[in-house]
Amino acid sequence: MLALPETAGMTAMRRLRTLAALALLAWPALAAAAPAPIRIGLAAPLTGPDAGFGQGMQAGAEQAVADINRGGGVNGQRLQLIVRDDAGDPKQAATVARSFATDGVTLVVGHLNAGTSAATLAIYEDAGILAITPGATWASLTARGAWNVFRACGSDAQQGAIAGTWLAERFPGKPIALVNDKTTFGRGLADEAARALKERGGREALFEGISRGDKDFSGLVARMKAAKVDAVYFGGLAAEAALLVRAMRDGGFVGAFVGSDGILDKDFAQAAGPGAEGTLMTLAPDPRRLPDPPRDRRAAPSRSPEAEAFAARSYAAVEVLKGAIEATKSADPRRIADLLHGGRAMRTLLGEMTFDARGDLTSSPYALVVWRRTPDGRIDYAGNEVAR
Known part of the structure; x- marks a missing residue:
C-alpha cells in the first residue's frame, strides 16, 4: 500500500496533538506545585x-x-x-x-x-x-x-467590673437592683457586676431573673420601687432591656439603668421610648x-x-x-x-x-458610654463616653 505524502495541515495537527499530550502530562505536576489553601x-x-x-x-x-x-x-x-x-x-x-x-x-x-x-x-x-x-x-x-x-x-468579667465599680462609686451605700435574662451571657454579666459591686462596698438590694421573650415587667418594677433602688444593672439583650426601661419610666422609676454591649441594637432607643435617654452601657469602642x-x-x-x-x-x-x-x-x-x-x-x-495564658486579651477594650439625645432628635450613643 502506498503511503500518501504528509501535508502541511497534517503536520500542524500532529504538533498540536503532541503539545496537548505534553500539557496533560505536565498538569499533575503543576497542580501539585500550587499549595492548597x-x-x-x-x-x-x-x-x-x-x-x-x-x-x-x-x-x-x-x-x-x-x-x-x-x-x-x-x-x-x-x-x-x-x-x-x-x-x-x-x-x-x-x-x-x-x-x-x-x-x-x-x-x-x-x-x-x-x-x-x-x-x-x-x-x-x-x-x-x-x-x-x-x-x-x-x-x-x-x-x-x-x-x-x-x-x-x-469578657463579662471586664464588662461587669466596669459597671459594678461605677455603680458602687456613683451610688455609695444606695440600694442597687441587678437583673438578668437567665441566659449564660446575661447571668454571667450580672454575677460579675454583683461581685465588683460587693468588693467595693456597694449594696445589692435585688438580684432577679427574667426570661427572653418576657414583655410584662410591671411586677419587677413594683419590687424595685418597694426596695427603693437608686439604679438598675441589666445583663441581657436589647429587646428585653428596652421593654424594661419603658416599664421603669412608665412606672415612675427615674434611677440609672446600666447595661452591656448586649443592648447594642438599632431598635433599642425606639423600643425603649424617650426614657432611653441616659441609659448607660459598657461597649468596646470599635x-x-x-x-x-x-x-x-x-x-x-x-x-x-x-x-x-x-x-x-x-x-x-x-x-x-x-x-x-x-x-x-x-x-x-x-x-x-x-x-x-x-x-x-x-x-x-x-x-x-495580645493574649494571656488563658486566651483573653491582656487589656480591657471596654468603656462606659451613654445614650443621649442628638440635635436631630434621635437618641444615640456614638461618641458619648462617660468619664470614669
Missing part, C-alpha cells in the same frame, strides 16, 4: 434572633480573607473561608463544630454567643481545632485554660465600619449598627490568625496557640492584640 471556618448566627450580628461577622471575615488573598495570601498560600450557620442555637452549633472536625478545618472564627461557644468548647478541644471568638464574652469560656480558645473581644474596599471592588453595602459591631472584630480575628500563621510559618493550631499564649502581639485594624 488554608481553610478557616466561620461559625456565626446567620439566621435566628441574632442574625444581624452574625451577618456582620460574615461580612468582616469575608472581607479580611479577600484583602489578605489580594495581598498575596499567607506564606504563599491563599485563605479559604468555610461559612456555617449556628443560628445562635447550642445544638446547631455543636453540629457545626462536628462538621468542621469531619472536614478537617482546624482554625475557626466563632462562635458569637456564650451558649454556642460553651456547646462547642469540648468538641473543638478534642478535635484539635483552635477557635477565636469575636463576641463570646462569657467569663468561664477561658477560665479553665483550654489550649485552643481565644477571645478577640473583652470602628463603626470596616476598611474602605479597594477601587476595583464594588462599594460595600450599608450595614446595621449591630452588624458593624462584629464586622470589624471578625476582620481582626482573621488578622490574628494570619499574623500567627506567618510568624510560625505553619497553620498548625497547636503552634499558633503556643505563640499567642506567649504574649506575641498581633497587628489588627483594631490595634495590637
Whole structure:
C-alpha cells in the first residue's frame, strides 16, 4: 500500500496533538506545585434572633480573607473561608463544630454567643481545632485554660467590673437592683457586676431573673420601687432591656439603668421610648465600619449598627490568625496557640492584640458610654463616653 505524502495541515495537527499530550502530562505536576489553601471556618448566627450580628461577622471575615488573598495570601498560600450557620442555637452549633472536625478545618472564627461557644468548647478541644471568638464574652469560656480558645473581644468579667465599680462609686451605700435574662451571657454579666459591686462596698438590694421573650415587667418594677433602688444593672439583650426601661419610666422609676454591649441594637432607643435617654452601657469602642474596599471592588453595602459591631472584630480575628500563621510559618493550631499564649502581639485594624495564658486579651477594650439625645432628635450613643 502506498503511503500518501504528509501535508502541511497534517503536520500542524500532529504538533498540536503532541503539545496537548505534553500539557496533560505536565498538569499533575503543576497542580501539585500550587499549595492548597488554608481553610478557616466561620461559625456565626446567620439566621435566628441574632442574625444581624452574625451577618456582620460574615461580612468582616469575608472581607479580611479577600484583602489578605489580594495581598498575596499567607506564606504563599491563599485563605479559604468555610461559612456555617449556628443560628445562635447550642445544638446547631455543636453540629457545626462536628462538621468542621469531619472536614478537617482546624482554625475557626466563632462562635458569637456564650451558649454556642460553651456547646462547642469540648468538641473543638478534642478535635484539635483552635477557635477565636469575636463576641463570646462569657467569663468561664477561658477560665479553665483550654489550649485552643481565644477571645478577640473583652469578657463579662471586664464588662461587669466596669459597671459594678461605677455603680458602687456613683451610688455609695444606695440600694442597687441587678437583673438578668437567665441566659449564660446575661447571668454571667450580672454575677460579675454583683461581685465588683460587693468588693467595693456597694449594696445589692435585688438580684432577679427574667426570661427572653418576657414583655410584662410591671411586677419587677413594683419590687424595685418597694426596695427603693437608686439604679438598675441589666445583663441581657436589647429587646428585653428596652421593654424594661419603658416599664421603669412608665412606672415612675427615674434611677440609672446600666447595661452591656448586649443592648447594642438599632431598635433599642425606639423600643425603649424617650426614657432611653441616659441609659448607660459598657461597649468596646470599635470602628463603626470596616476598611474602605479597594477601587476595583464594588462599594460595600450599608450595614446595621449591630452588624458593624462584629464586622470589624471578625476582620481582626482573621488578622490574628494570619499574623500567627506567618510568624510560625505553619497553620498548625497547636503552634499558633503556643505563640499567642506567649504574649506575641498581633497587628489588627483594631490595634495590637495580645493574649494571656488563658486566651483573653491582656487589656480591657471596654468603656462606659451613654445614650443621649442628638440635635436631630434621635437618641444615640456614638461618641458619648462617660468619664470614669
